Amino acid sequence: MTTALITGSTAGIGAAFARRLAADGHDLVLVARDTKRLHEQATELHDRHGIEAEVLTADLATDDGIETVTARLGDRKNPVDLLINNAGFGNKGRYLDVSMADELKMLKVHCEAVLRLTSAAATSMRARGRGGVVNVASVAAFVPRGTYGASKAWVVQFTQGAAKDLAGTGVRLMALCPGFVRTEFHERAGMGTDNIPGWLWLDADKLVAAALEDLARGRSLSIPDPRYKALMGVVKVMPRALLGGISSKTGRKYGPR
């Protein structure tokens, strides 16, 4: 039996990872801030799939929260075989609309927590000669899109670099770059989604299935949908100024507050 630790497991993409990994027979360590929701999720997954689901309440925007999770990842008696660094959020508005405190919180959750959790997991995985880490980034990593895009670009660069450094150790690292996925993300950020065309939306369960296939194939970067693979091909050859104009207008509109 293997164990997977998922941050941000209670909603959206993290919950899809939890459902799929539980169905595949993995024990789980579920991480988020809402303890009641975590326990409900653990009970449901245990009852449905007969797996053990541990609950870890942690706010990854704080040092205490990050340390709680790194301690669990370093527990050699109960090793974690697969880490999904998924917790994340959006801030509504463009640059200078967002408070400095919220910008820094994003860097803490998207970058510092990902660095510290990946390092804790990879250290014990390398000692055991096996393991995997999926760091959830975004296709926003490839377009000019404020602190969100910059933080996800860091996730992609960091993960692909670390994957190269750990090649041959049995530890696989992969950056996952979803496009728009219907989750709680946009509502939590107070962002309207009316101007996002229907064909751009992805299903979280299909996204996770494709991501796990890419991890099994040993890829260090996963862009799981043909629509987004094609779009990212166009993005590579598009002038940055034009790209920045389109990107800054898409999906960042204020919703009702």
Ligand SMILES: NC(=O)c1ccc[n+]([C@@H]2O[C@H](COP(=O)([O-])OP(=O)(O)OC[C@H]3O[C@@H](n4cnc5c(N)ncnc54)[C@H](OP(=O)(O)O)[C@@H]3O)[C@@H](O)[C@H]2O)c1
């Ligand atoms: N949805 C999209 O269109 C999309 C596209 C590309 C990439 N992504 C990325 O995918 C990841 C998951 O997003 P999602 O769409 O699934 O979001 P979501 O539905 O809003 O779920 C976010 C999850 O993260 C947890 N979380 C948030 N802040 C946290 C913190 N400070 N500490 C610990 N846990 C925290 C939440 O639980 P609690 O509130 O209980 O902590 C929840 O379980 C994010 O990294 C996001 O950037 C999303």
